[in-house]
Amino acid sequence: MSVGERKKAGWFVRITILVVCLIWLFPALGVLVTSFRPADDANTTGWWSTLTNPWDVAQWTLANYRSVLDSGGFSNALLNSLAVAIPATVMPITMAAFAAYAFSWMEFRGRQVMFVVVVALMVVPLQMALIPILRLYNGGAELFGVTVFPDLDLNGTFLGIWLAHTGFGLPLATYLLRNYIGSLPSSIIESAKIDGADHFTIFTRLIVPLSVPALAAFTIFQFLWVWNDLLVAYVFLGGTRDNQVVTIALQALSGSRGQDWHLLTAAAFVTMALPLFVFFSLQRYFVRGLTAGAVKG
Amino acid sequence: MSDGPVQQITPTDPAPAGAERALRLLGAVAVLIGLPLLVRWAFDFTQDRDANRFAIVGVAIALGVLGVFALFWVMDQIVDRLPHGWRETVRPYVFVGPALVLLSVFLIYPVVNTVLLSFKDRRGNDWVGLDNYEFVFTDPSMLRSLRNTAMWIVVVPALALLIGLLFATLADRLQRGESVAKSVIFLPMAISFVGAAVTFRLIYSYRPEGFGSNIGVMNAVWQGLGNDPVAWLTKKPWNNFLLMVIMVWMQTGFAMVVLSSAIKSIPEEIIEAARIDGASEWQVFRHITVPSILPTITVVTTYMVINAMKVFDIVFVMGSPENNGTEVVAERMLTWFFIRNNGGYGAAVAVVLFVAVVPVMIANVRRFRAEEAIR
Numbered sequence: 001m002s003v004g005e006r007k008k009a010g011w012f013v014r015i016t017i018l019v020v021c022l023i024w025l026f027p028a029l030g031v032l033v034t035s036f037r038p039a040d041d042a043n044t045t046g047w048w049s050t051l052t053n054p055w056d057v058a059q060w061t062l063a064n065y066r067s068v069l070d071s072g073g074f075s076n077a078l079l080n081s082l083a084v085a086i087p088a089t090v091m092p093i094t095m096a097a098f099a100a101y102a103f104s105w106m107e108f109r110g111r112q113v114m115f116v117v118v119v120a121l122m123v124v125p126l127q128m129a130l131i132p133i134l135r136l137y138n139g140g141a142e143l144f145g146v147t148v149f150p151d152l153d154l155n156g157t158f159l160g161i162w163l164a165h166t167g168f169g170l171p172l173a174t175y176l177l178r179n180y181i182g183s184l185p186s187s188i189i190e191s192a193k194i195d196g197a198d199h200f201t202i203f204t205r206l207i208v209p210l211s212v213p214a215l216a217a218f219t220i221f222q223f224l225w226v227w228n229d230l231l232v233a234y235v236f237l238g239g240t241r242d243n244q245v246v247t248i249a250l251q252a253l254s255g256s257r258g259q260d261w262h263l264l265t266a267a268a269f270v271t272m273a274l275p276l277f278v279f280f281s282l283q284r285y286f287v288r289g290l291t292a293g294a295v296k297g
Numbered sequence: 298m299s300d301g302p303v304q305q306i307t308p309t310d311p312a313p314a315g316a317e318r319a320l321r322l323l324g325a326v327a328v329l330i331g332l333p334l335l336v337r338w339a340f341d342f343t344q345d346r347d348a349n350r351f352a353i354v355g356v357a358i359a360l361g362v363l364g365v366f367a368l369f370w371v372m373d374q375i376v377d378r379l380p381h382g383w384r385e386t387v388r389p390y391v392f393v394g395p396a397l398v399l400l401s402v403f404l405i406y407p408v409v410n411t412v413l414l415s416f417k418d419r420r421g422n423d424w425v426g427l428d429n430y431e432f433v434f435t436d437p438s439m440l441r442s443l444r445n446t447a448m449w450i451v452v453v454p455a456l457a458l459l460i461g462l463l464f465a466t467l468a469d470r471l472q473r474g475e476s477v478a479k480s481v482i483f484l485p486m487a488i489s490f491v492g493a494a495v496t497f498r499l500i501y502s503y504r505p506e507g508f509g510s511n512i513g514v515m516n517a518v519w520q521g522l523g524n525d526p527v528a529w530l531t532k533k534p535w536n537n538f539l540l541m542v543i544m545v546w547m548q549t550g551f552a553m554v555v556l557s558s559a560i561k562s563i564p565e566e567i568i569e570a571a572r573i574d575g576a577s578e579w580q581v582f583r584h585i586t587v588p589s590i591l592p593t594i595t596v597v598t599t600y601m602v603i604n605a606m607k608v609f610d611i612v613f614v615m616g617s618p619e620n621n622g623t624e625v626v627a628e629r630m631l632t633w634f635f636i637r638n639n640g641g642y643g644a645a646v647a648v649v650l651f652v653a654v655v656p657v658m659i660a661n662v663r664r665f666r667a668e669e670a671i672r
Binding site (some may be wrong): 013034046048049079082104128167227229251258272275 | 340343344350351353354358360361362364365366369370373386388389390392393396397399400402403404405406407410411414421422423445447452460464467468470471478480482484485488489491492493494495496497498499502509510511512513514517546548552584599603605610612614616626627630633634639640641643644646648650651654657658659662665666669
């Protein structure tokens with residue numbers, strides 16, 4: 001073997017990788033196949049029995065998806081998930097980007113201390129925040145007789161869950177964006193200032209376009225985090241049929257009709273479809289976002 | 298505010314004429330009064346149960362997305378109207394303000410409040426001393442959850458790390474298909490814990506003899522070997538490991554991707570030199586690859602330990618943790634606080650989780666300080 005050439009994969013390596021990949025795909029494949037089988041088949045025979053003659057059209061159906069989306073309420077839940085996830089992604093990123101710019105390129109008292117607090121908050125477990133925030137939402141807060149947080153009755157509202165997700169997402173977003181925005185060359189910002197641009201203009205016209213890779217990575221991470229979240233939605237949005245999101249709907253279905261596998265698998269796949277689409281279409285940003293975002297508290 | 302590109306902005310904006318100035322003022326007043334009214338209306342509309350669902354969702358998204366942009370724009374406009382000397386002193390606080398307010402309300406205040414509530418009764422009215430903590434460390438179900446979580450934070454990171462490291466090392470040698478193979482392992486990261494839990498419930502599903510055939514793979518194989526079907530999810534203590542498998546399935550991709558990029562950054566010359574000196578592949582892996590990526594392994598392990606410590610969804614969706622002996626700490630927190638309405642117990646459990654991450658928090662701050670010092 002000559003120098004500079006990587007060690008090539010032998011048969012053993014290739015087969016090992018193939019086997020591990022098949023094991024990893026196997027659980028998801030079961031869900032996908034079962035979701036297209038008629039109710040009677042799905043609940044009486046194993047899904048692998050279809051693999052012997054996959055081209056037999058009679059054994060496939062879309063009825064499960066129809067029933068899950070219509071009578072199962074999942075089309076409504078999909079809408080709600082979008083209504084929760086889009087603002088709960090845009091809000092923290094916008095706020096974090098402005099803050100990251102100020103932390104990087106503006107001078108003000110307390111800058112260092114404030115940012116250390118942001119770093120410290122990154123790993124605070126969500127569980128620490130649930131009880132006090134629910135109490136704030138349901139009754140407001142008073143300090144020495146002065147109302148510091150009005151009783152807005154935010155529990156069960158979209159605004160309530162956006163604010164919660166924004167608060168929980170901000171430390172990581174601010175930290176990552178500051179790392180990125182702070183490493184942009186200072187000459188660009190200086191010359192824009194000499195041209196007379198104010199901070200707001202520099203931010204919107206210069207910093208945001210230059211930060212697209214970091215913003216995209218974090219957008220994907222935060223969107224998927226909110227989309228896949230069960231805990232925050234369960235506590236702050238609740239399980240009424242009107243405003244339940246997909247994860248809540250799936251959890252409820254798993255509890256109430258846990259043996260109706262044709263419905264459960266279709267519902268599970270409905271909740272996974274959008275994340276999987278994002279995964280396949282934006283894989284590069286996706287991987288970068290998730291690996292950067294694994295720090296979240 | 299100018300709308301032109303940066304290059305066209307002149308240092309001195311000409312002062313607006315009288316009429317234009319009046320018009321601007323009027324516009325500012327209209328925005329200041331109109332915007333809150335519009336936001337108020339939009340908020341009420343999203344609460345309207347009779348309205349069309351599509352319209353509600355559309356208004357909600359517009360409210361959330363445009364609202365946050367409008368917030369910054371309006372605040373910046375107000376700063377522009379302050380006396381000259383003030384503007385650049387106030388502006389940084391306008392930029393960091395919203396983030397700091399939300400961090401204070403949604404993280405800093407709750408941490409303090411939860412610690413206080415953990416010393417109060419179930420409704421948060423009277424002080425009860427250490428009673429809640431006594432419960433946390435004596436209740437059989439709580440003790441089981443502590444034991445189980447201890448297992449989660451050892452088993453899940455260890456398995457995910459081991460499989461991820463081996464896979465990354467082997468996939469690194471593929472001439473073709475490396476990225477496809479890595480995508481497959483990474484794929485479960487995209488889906489929710491709830492979705493993953495339902496996926497594995499199908500694998501573990503069980504029907505007793507006489508109630509139809511078993512459609513879960515585990516029981517199908519088990520019966521194929523000539524055994525009676527088993528309700529896997531109620532088989533203590535093995536059911537805990539069956540739940541951990543779900544998280545390993547989801548997290549291995551993360552470990553693998555991060556470790557893979559660390560492996561690729563090891564200089565090729567070092568590895569070649571070792572091979573020329575006659576080192577076997579295992580020796581290269583053991584004495585060069587692993588030591589080189591040790592810092593990355595530490596970081597990945599830390600994050601996976603924190604994630605495993607907070608696992609909640611998987612156990613919650615699988616159902617009846619108390620009967621099955623599968624309680625975990627984060628799940629106990631929600632059960633006590635939200636389902637059984639005991640804020641005191643819930644807060645005490647949350648504080649236990651918090652105390653466990655404090656070392657990581659201190660390490661993060663220290664590392665950040667060190668990085669800033671050399672910046």
